[in-house]
Amino acid sequence: MGPVYHFIATSIVSGTIYLASKSESCLIISFVGGFLIDLDHVIDYYLHQGFNLKVRHFLEFCFKRKFTHLTLIFHSLELLILFWLAIYFFKLGNFWLALGIGITQHMLFDLVVNRDFLKTPYFYFLTLRIINGFRVKEFKQNDK
Numbered sequence: 118m119g120p121v122y123h124f125i126a127t128s129i130v131s132g133t134i135y136l137a138s139k140s141e142s143c144l145i146i147s148f149v150g151g152f153l154i155d156l157d158h159v160i161d162y163y164l165h166q167g168f169n170l171k172v173r174h175f176l177e178f179c180f181k182r183k184f185t186h187l188t189l190i191f192h193s194l195e196l197l198i199l200f201w202l203a204i205y206f207f208k209l210g211n212f213w214l215a216l217g218i219g220i221t222q223h224m225l226f227d228l229v230v231n232r233d234f235l236k237t238p239y240f241y242f243l244t245l246r247i248i249n250g251f252r253v254k255e256f257k258q259n260d261k
Contacts (some may be wrong), residue, residue, distance in 0.1 A: 118227055118230040118231065120152075120155065122226070122230075123152055123155065123205065123223060123226065123256070124152055126151070126222060126223075126224065126226055127147070127148055127151030127152045127179055127219060128148070129150065129221065130147060130151060130218065130219065130222045131144050131145075131148040132144070132150070133146040134142050134147045134215050134218060134219075138211055138215070140246070141210060142212055142215075143211050143214075143215035144215075145213045145214060146212055146216045146219065147215040147216065147218055148219060149216070149217035149219065150215070150216040150217070150218070150219025150220040151218075151219035151220065151222055151225070152219075152223070154191045154192065154219075154220055154223050154224075155189045155191075155223075156191065157188070157189045157191040157192060158189070159175070160188070160190065161184060161186070161187050161188055161189060162175050162179070162184075164186075164187070164188070165178075165184055165186065166178065176209065182186070182234070182253075182257075183211065184233045184253050185252065185253055185254070186250070186251040186252055186253060187246070187251055188251050188255055189243075189246070190248065192221075192224065192227065192241055192243075193241070193242070193243035194224065194241045194242050194243075195242060195243055195244060196236060196237075197220060197221060197224060198215075200217055201217055201221075204217055213227065224241065227241070228241060233258070234258060235256050235257065235258065236256055236257065236258055237256060240256040241257075
């Protein structure tokens with residue numbers, strides 16, 4: 118899912134959280150969780166291309182899906198599950214709940230929107246990406 122759509126979806130979800138909680142910090146942290154999770158794309162870009170500040174090149178690289186390897190450290194269903202378990206078992210407050218909702222909505226939108234690009238939704242398991250050496254070809258549809 119592209120950044121504009123993530124921005125819109127995250128804004129709607131975060132706005133809803135604000136309406137329900139009346140908490141500006143919950144609004145902000147939900148937005149941070151839902152939108153800035155994509156910073157791992159920047160990390161992968163620098164690992165793949167070396168350090169440079171050419172935003173246009175970065176965007177082209179991402180949109181044309183030129184990555185041969187993707188770590189996407191923050192796009193991990195295992196880490197998300199562990200996060201929700203921590204929220205539940207440690208009875209963490211609304212701040213953490215809002216962060217979890219922000220991250221979760223991002224991951225759900227990625228799972229739905231990227232299903233045509235990926236062979237399997239299991240791509241979002243970090244463990245499976247590690248086992249496959251982070252190679253994109255192991256998860257990408259052949260014609261995409």
